[in-house]
Amino acid sequence: MHFAVLVFASVATMTTFGLDNGLMRTPPMGWLAWERYRCDIDCKNDPKNCISENLFIDMADRLFEDGWKELGYVYVNIDDCWSSMERDKDGRLQPDPNRFPGGIQRLARYMHDRGLKLGIYGDMGTHTCGGYPGTTLDKIEIDAQTFADWEVDMFKFDGCYSNAVEQELGYPLMSKALNATGRPIGYSCSWPAYQGGLPPKVNYTQLGQICNLWRNYGDIQDSWNSVLSIVDWFFENQDVLATAAGPGRWNDPDMLVIGDFGLSMEQSRSQMALWAIMAAPLFMSNDLRTISSGAQSILQNKMIISINQDPLGIQGRRILKEKVGIEVFWRPLSNNASALVFFSRRTDMPYRYRTSLSKLNYTTGSYKFTDVYTGKTDVLKDSTEFVVSVNPTGVVMWYVSAPGKLKYHPFLRGGKLHGPAYDAEENNFPRVFL
Amino acid sequence: MHFAVLVFASVATMTTFGLDNGLMRTPPMGWLAWERYRCDIDCKNDPKNCISENLFIDMADRLFEDGWKELGYVYVNIDDCWSSMERDKDGRLQPDPNRFPGGIQRLARYMHDRGLKLGIYGDMGTHTCGGYPGTTLDKIEIDAQTFADWEVDMFKFDGCYSNAVEQELGYPLMSKALNATGRPIGYSCSWPAYQGGLPPKVNYTQLGQICNLWRNYGDIQDSWNSVLSIVDWFFENQDVLATAAGPGRWNDPDMLVIGDFGLSMEQSRSQMALWAIMAAPLFMSNDLRTISSGAQSILQNKMIISINQDPLGIQGRRILKEKVGIEVFWRPLSNNASALVFFSRRTDMPYRYRTSLSKLNYTTGSYKFTDVYTGKTDVLKDSTEFVVSVNPTGVVMWYVSAPGKLKYHPFLRGGKLHGPAYDAEENNFPRVFL
Numbered sequence: 001m002h003f004a005v006l007v008f009a010s011v012a013t014m015t016t017f018g019l020d021n022g023l024m025r026t027p028p029m030g031w032l033a034w035e036r037y038r039c040d041i042d043c044k045n046d047p048k049n050c051i052s053e054n055l056f057i058d059m060a061d062r063l064f065e066d067g068w069k070e071l072g073y074v075y076v077n078i079d080d081c082w083s084s085m086e087r088d089k090d091g092r093l094q095p096d097p098n099r100f101p102g103g104i105q106r107l108a109r110y111m112h113d114r115g116l117k118l119g120i121y122g123d124m125g126t127h128t129c130g131g132y133p134g135t136t137l138d139k140i141e142i143d144a145q146t147f148a149d150w151e152v153d154m155f156k157f158d159g160c161y162s163n164a165v166e167q168e169l170g171y172p173l174m175s176k177a178l179n180a181t182g183r184p185i186g187y188s189c190s191w192p193a194y195q196g197g198l199p200p201k202v203n204y205t206q207l208g209q210i211c212n213l214w215r216n217y218g219d220i221q222d223s224w225n226s227v228l229s230i231v232d233w234f235f236e237n238q239d240v241l242a243t244a245a246g247p248g249r250w251n252d253p254d255m256l257v258i259g260d261f262g263l264s265m266e267q268s269r270s271q272m273a274l275w276a277i278m279a280a281p282l283f284m285s286n287d288l289r290t291i292s293s294g295a296q297s298i299l300q301n302k303m304i305i306s307i308n309q310d311p312l313g314i315q316g317r318r319i320l321k322e323k324v325g326i327e328v329f330w331r332p333l334s335n336n337a338s339a340l341v342f343f344s345r346r347t348d349m350p351y352r353y354r355t356s357l358s359k360l361n362y363t364t365g366s367y368k369f370t371d372v373y374t375g376k377t378d379v380l381k382d383s384t385e386f387v388v389s390v391n392p393t394g395v396v397m398w399y400v401s402a403p404g405k406l407k408y409h410p411f412l413r414g415g416k417l418h419g420p421a422y423d424a425e426e427n428n429f430p431r432v433f434l
Numbered sequence: 435m436h437f438a439v440l441v442f443a444s445v446a447t448m449t450t451f452g453l454d455n456g457l458m459r460t461p462p463m464g465w466l467a468w469e470r471y472r473c474d475i476d477c478k479n480d481p482k483n484c485i486s487e488n489l490f491i492d493m494a495d496r497l498f499e500d501g502w503k504e505l506g507y508v509y510v511n512i513d514d515c516w517s518s519m520e521r522d523k524d525g526r527l528q529p530d531p532n533r534f535p536g537g538i539q540r541l542a543r544y545m546h547d548r549g550l551k552l553g554i555y556g557d558m559g560t561h562t563c564g565g566y567p568g569t570t571l572d573k574i575e576i577d578a579q580t581f582a583d584w585e586v587d588m589f590k591f592d593g594c595y596s597n598a599v600e601q602e603l604g605y606p607l608m609s610k611a612l613n614a615t616g617r618p619i620g621y622s623c624s625w626p627a628y629q630g631g632l633p634p635k636v637n638y639t640q641l642g643q644i645c646n647l648w649r650n651y652g653d654i655q656d657s658w659n660s661v662l663s664i665v666d667w668f669f670e671n672q673d674v675l676a677t678a679a680g681p682g683r684w685n686d687p688d689m690l691v692i693g694d695f696g697l698s699m700e701q702s703r704s705q706m707a708l709w710a711i712m713a714a715p716l717f718m719s720n721d722l723r724t725i726s727s728g729a730q731s732i733l734q735n736k737m738i739i740s741i742n743q744d745p746l747g748i749q750g751r752r753i754l755k756e757k758v759g760i761e762v763f764w765r766p767l768s769n770n771a772s773a774l775v776f777f778s779r780r781t782d783m784p785y786r787y788r789t790s791l792s793k794l795n796y797t798t799g800s801y802k803f804t805d806v807y808t809g810k811t812d813v814l815k816d817s818t819e820f821v822v823s824v825n826p827t828g829v830v831m832w833y834v835s836a837p838g839k840l841k842y843h844p845f846l847r848g849g850k851l852h853g854p855a856y857d858a859e860e861n862n863f864p865r866v867f868l
Binding site: 036038046049221222224225260261262263267347348350391392393 | 469470471472474476479480483655656657658659660694695696697698699700701726781782783784786821825826827828
């Protein structure tokens with residue numbers, strides 16, 4: 001176990017490392033109920049979709065049997081509306097007895113028996129967003145201990161029905177309380193999303209010390225507009241956000257809605273690609289029992305998952321916004337490799353975008369690239385002009401491996417400095433990023 | 435031939451009948467280049483997708499070989515950017531010689547040999563929207579004769595680079611000129627879209643006399659936002675628009691973008707359903723060479739096509755807007771049947787909408803319905819409460835056949851009278867509509 005109970009004794013001296021519970025050294029992956037199932041508690045009329053142990057068992061079975069687990073999708077996470085409306089006689093949260101008759105611990109063991117993990121949800125405040133019992137400051141220790149007793153592996157702490165002062169106390173206290181249980185529990189903090197997501201109200205250095213991941217922005221919905229608004233916000237604020245991320249501490253742009261109702265196949269490929277560039281947690285919220293083969297193949301794309309899970313854990317950036325509606329994103333990866341995404345905001349027809357790797361700030365040399373969706377591979381000199389045809393609302397995504405040194409120049413186009421400046425002589429870009 | 439050259443002699447006395455060229459007694463169906471291929475004239479770098487005779491031949495082959503023609507998709511329509519930049523020495527339009535080396539007449543005969551029809555495009559004004567030669571008032575007769583000589587079957591008359599006065603002269607003149615050629619040529623007028631689409635600037639009685647279809651509103655784009663904005667406009671103005679439509683004269687909400695890049699499968703089913711409710715022309719603008727089987731099966735749904743093509747030609751209406759984001763649409767069909775669409779604007783999860791046929795203004799009795807997408811059939815009493823589960827941005831669409839009399843009440847919910855009032859005693863709803 002990599003877990004260090006003593007980490008909080010030395011918090012004051014830790015300014016550059018993440019929550020040291022040894023967890024989530026790469027972005028967590030799994031399944032989360034909220035976006036697709038919300039607070040559906042109508043098990044009488046909607047038994048297959050209501051928030052109940054059956055739903056989580058169904059999804060666990062699919063993760064286990066349909067090839068998801070081997071790819072890293074191991075968390076099965078409960079969200080709001082799981083609990084009884086009353087705490088028990090000892091003041092502990094308890095699951096709704098009709099919908100979770102076996103209890104949470106039995107559900108956790110169901111996951112563990114299959115190599116999966118169970119996540120649960122609470123709220124820093126008087127009530128959860130759905131109106132269930134919240135975790136006020138005086139309940140933090142008992143709730144953390146309850147989750148540990150149940151052998152839960154991850155905890156999402158929402159922020160409805162509390163104010164900024166309570167949150168400033170509660171989120172660090174919960175981190176401490178979870179650590180104090182001795183059980184490694186991944187800790188997801190909604191705190192920054194309730195405080196606008198940006199400094200000075202949000203302290204990302206502190207978040208990296210107390211949380212494994214955090215929601216910076218509003219909830220995703222099942223629509224392309226929603227995905228776009230999230231993409232816009234995260235990349236417009238990339239200078240603040242990218243440096244906050246690293247192994248054990250991740251910005252969370254919220255769930256993948258691939259496999260639901262609102263995204264086209266192109267848009268699904270775009271969400272997957274951009275979430276990989278962002279080093280985002282990959283929590284699907286969909287129906288794995290009925291998912292289309294098209295959506296499944298996007299979510300199970302091994303090369304994109306490996307980019308998302310790159311061990312350096314460097315969050316990528318947007319490096320170009322062209323007036324024609326093409327944007328280019330870039331993420332540095334281990335082994336001197338990198339990922340490139342060409343994204344089209346157009347709504348007319350495929351756009352033939354002409355560029356070269358040198359225009360994208362690659363240094364002199366030859367590069368091998370693989371199109372992660374088509375599998376096509378080729379070698380390009382940095383100076384070679386090439387054309388990528390990018391579909392409306394779609395992406396072309398490349399894994400680029402660099403035989404030579406990779407050097408990233410300060411990006412001066414448009415007068416604004418985008419992206420980090422690497423030391424070309426030392427070629428030590430990961431350190432510069434962190 | 436049902437064509438009547440003399441129709442314009444008696445225009446003044448015709449106030450309730452459409453352009454009497456005998457064409458398009460049901461909404462025209464086919465394929466139109468614009469939305470998907472725009473003004474792509476780069477045949478050197480993009481030979482498969484540029485506006486050239488090869489593109490239209492490719493699409494004709496697909497319509498002919500892949501089951502489209504038998505379903506009614508017979509028009510293959512050229513849009514902008516087909517012509518040379520100069521008229522010929524006799525003042526006639528001529529196709530670009532490099533992209534249409536065989537000429538338009540040979541292309542028309544290629545269509546006719548396969549039971550298909552060819553459409554072409556022009557612009558009432560000095561230039562087309564893409565900057566090609568326009569049809570000024572003095573060129574109307576020669577251009578109409580050119581199209582007839584080429585054996586063209588349909589003509590779309592755009593309205594860039596002209597003013598309201600010129601349009602008021604030009605659109606009726608072109609109608610007369612087309613009729614005067616003696617060749618039946620379906621006539622699509624963009625006129626109302628250039629005049630805001632609504633009375634008093636737009637005279638729908640006159641449009642029905644001179645045009646077979648007309649574009650009321652802006653161009654569709656390959657996005658759900660665009661489809662929604664069109665749906666909103668057409669149903670918000672349904673009281674004006676629905677009465678304008680009928681056999682031979684149709685409102686045109688623009689092309690189907692099903693099979694392109696921006697719509698999910700749910701959204702594709704919604705566009706198809708709502709275009710059928712609107713009695714809209716069904717012009718696909720997509721790549722029939724590479725279309726997915728999912729999109730193809732939506733576009734080839736026989737029951738929806740038969741609803742769209744119902745011989746009564748009555749444009750349907752929105753009859754309910756629920757605060758929860760569910761809307762209900764209804765279209766009366768021949769044989770005392772009707773079509774119902776339950777549409778969800780939600781972006782969260784499937785909504786279980788509870789209602790009954792009596793709440794949707796069906797009279798006492800039993801009704802047989804068929805879900806046009808699932809094929810499920812059942813019988814419902816008017817008073818029976820039922821639940822339809824409507825997916826986010828999706829529809830449930832029913833073909834309802836009425837064993838008894840169908841009576842439609844004035845719709846009073848929300849204080850506003852929606853839809854037509856039928857004479858319950860005479861049960862003659864088609865006449866009331868027209």
